[in-house]
Amino acid sequence: MQDFAESFAIAFTLVVQLDPDLMEIVGLSLKVSLSAVAVSALIGLPLGAALGMARFPGRSVFIVLVNALMGMPPVVVGLLVYLMLSNAGPFGWMRLLYSPGAMIIAQTILITPIIAALTRDIVERLHEEYADYFRSLGVSSAGCLGALLWDARYSLLTVGLAGFGRAIAEVGAVMIVGGNIDHLTRVMTTAIALETSKGDLALALALGVILLALALTVNASVMLLRGTAVRTAYA
Amino acid sequence: MLPLVTKNLGFKVNGAILINDLSMTLDADGVSVVMGPNGAGKSVLLRLLHGLMEPTSGTIRWAGQAPDEWLRRRQAMMFQRPILLRRSVRANMDFALRQRARGNQREKIDALLGHVGLKDLAERPARRLSGGEQQRLALARALALEPEVLFMDEPAASLDPASTVTIETVVRELKESGTKVVFVTHDVAQARRIADDIVFLHRGRLLEQSDAVTFFEQPSSSEARQYLDGKIII
Ligand SMILES: Nc1ncnc2c1ncn2[C@@H]1O[C@H](COP(=O)(O)OP(=O)(O)O)[C@@H](O)[C@H]1O
Ligand SMILES: [Mg+2]
Numbered sequence: 001m002q003d004f005a006e007s008f009a010i011a012f013t014l015v016v017q018l019d020p021d022l023m024e025i026v027g028l029s030l031k032v033s034l035s036a037v038a039v040s041a042l043i044g045l046p047l048g049a050a051l052g053m054a055r056f057p058g059r060s061v062f063i064v065l066v067n068a069l070m071g072m073p074p075v076v077v078g079l080l081v082y083l084m085l086s087n088a089g090p091f092g093w094m095r096l097l098y099s100p101g102a103m104i105i106a107q108t109i110l111i112t113p114i115i116a117a118l119t120r121d122i123v124e125r126l127h128e129e130y131a132d133y134f135r136s137l138g139v140s141s142a143g144c145l146g147a148l149l150w151d152a153r154y155s156l157l158t159v160g161l162a163g164f165g166r167a168i169a170e171v172g173a174v175m176i177v178g179g180n181i182d183h184l185t186r187v188m189t190t191a192i193a194l195e196t197s198k199g200d201l202a203l204a205l206a207l208g209v210i211l212l213a214l215a216l217t218v219n220a221s222v223m224l225l226r227g228t229a230v231r232t233a234y235a
Numbered sequence: 236m237l238p239l240v241t242k243n244l245g246f247k248v249n250g251a252i253l254i255n256d257l258s259m260t261l262d263a264d265g266v267s268v269v270m271g272p273n274g275a276g277k278s279v280l281l282r283l284l285h286g287l288m289e290p291t292s293g294t295i296r297w298a299g300q301a302p303d304e305w306l307r308r309r310q311a312m313m314f315q316r317p318i319l320l321r322r323s324v325r326a327n328m329d330f331a332l333r334q335r336a337r338g339n340q341r342e343k344i345d346a347l348l349g350h351v352g353l354k355d356l357a358e359r360p361a362r363r364l365s366g367g368e369q370q371r372l373a374l375a376r377a378l379a380l381e382p383e384v385l386f387m388d389e390p391a392a393s394l395d396p397a398s399t400v401t402i403e404t405v406v407r408e409l410k411e412s413g414t415k416v417v418f419v420t421h422d423v424a425q426a427r428r429i430a431d432d433i434v435f436l437h438r439g440r441l442l443e444q445s446d447a448v449t450f451f452e453q454p455s456s457s458e459a460r461q462y463l464d465g466k467i468i469i
Contacts, residue, residue, distance in 0.1 A: 133318035135287055137334050137380075138308040147330065151321040232360050 010202035026210055029187040032100055033167040036107035041160055044112045048119025049145050053127050069113035078176030081106040098179040106173040111163040118159040123148050154229035158222045165218045236297045236383050237263035245292035253279045255439040265431030266410050269419045275436040277419045278315055281386045285312050311382035315389050317373040319361040324372055327361045331376045347375040351401055367398030384415045403429055435459050
């Protein structure tokens, strides 16, 4: 067990020197979570926007479902994806378990409902405002969808950031489906959990600092985006 | 598309009767002005005529045809509170033009913006404009569609004088070019300036429909008389 001061010192050097092992872990974390956000946005944005715009029977059931999925615990998502991808599971033949691909799938399932639900809320409010004009003008459904997504772009960027924040900080799902394998599936959160339990606080602390910095950056970006959008009246 | 004929038109929401048994005819020529106190149902009537809402009883016929999507595309509406996209002035114009499958029309947009005095504001965010500028943008955007019928829902209520002049000038030009204008206002002086005929509403009912001269000189209903005298009518 290192003492705290020493751990801090080592952690500091690791960060400043851009230690290769550290950077590998950070890099994989970013790769996995950014991929998951991209895929989730591809699914969640149109889905959420369609839910916000359309009126069909059973719509409220759908919305309750999406909102409920938003609160899924990461370990449960991890478990479900594990069952799907394990050798005995329906997608076992893809041999994805314990690979970054599996981690991207798990995080995508985790944050797609978040992106869809937040998008639904934003688009629904904008649509209420625009609906009369679009109807008067005779805009097609696809045209409405595109225009609403475009006009809500600043708010939707913050939705993406919220999804990214949740994905990068999540540990349960990637731990289960990734397995925290060194040089293969080790990401920041799983590494922190492992190193702390081993008593190697330096690496854990260094990763913790970077994770914290990322969280701060995400939040600052959200505030900055809001500010810009309000100032230019595009929000 | 004209004449417009409504028969026993009614619109009810949760038991509240907003338009009550309204039968009228609007002819092709002249500016028709819809007047009446706040809450009389002027906006509701316009939305029904334009087909944004379905009447709960009665019929609307444009030259014999019920309102539908295709008729609506040959009309345009300016809303009481302008609905502007969160984009630049130019992008708002562009969006409207694209809905009519007309390609890049930079010159047309510039000309229209110039016509309503917004030329220098083309790149500004639309929602940063003043109230008068917003209504003038809504007007330019409606003109871009070259509608056969233009509904204008109190476009000049509480606007700066310059914007009011611009809007009234355009109304006169539209009339000369044969576009039907249905104009809502509760400003009596404005109605006198632009109206050829008047539709006077009170509590969802049509109390009077007559040519402007008759309406202003000899209103037949006591409500209209009091209204023109500037009294509050309930
Ligand atoms: N969609 C609606 N649902 C319920 N009530 C409405 C609706 N639209 C308008 N109203 C009510 O109908 C009445 C007439 O409204 P409106 O047509 O806006 O009056 P105005 O003559 O001032 O334009 C008002 O009392 C208003 O509150
Ligand atoms: Mg009104």
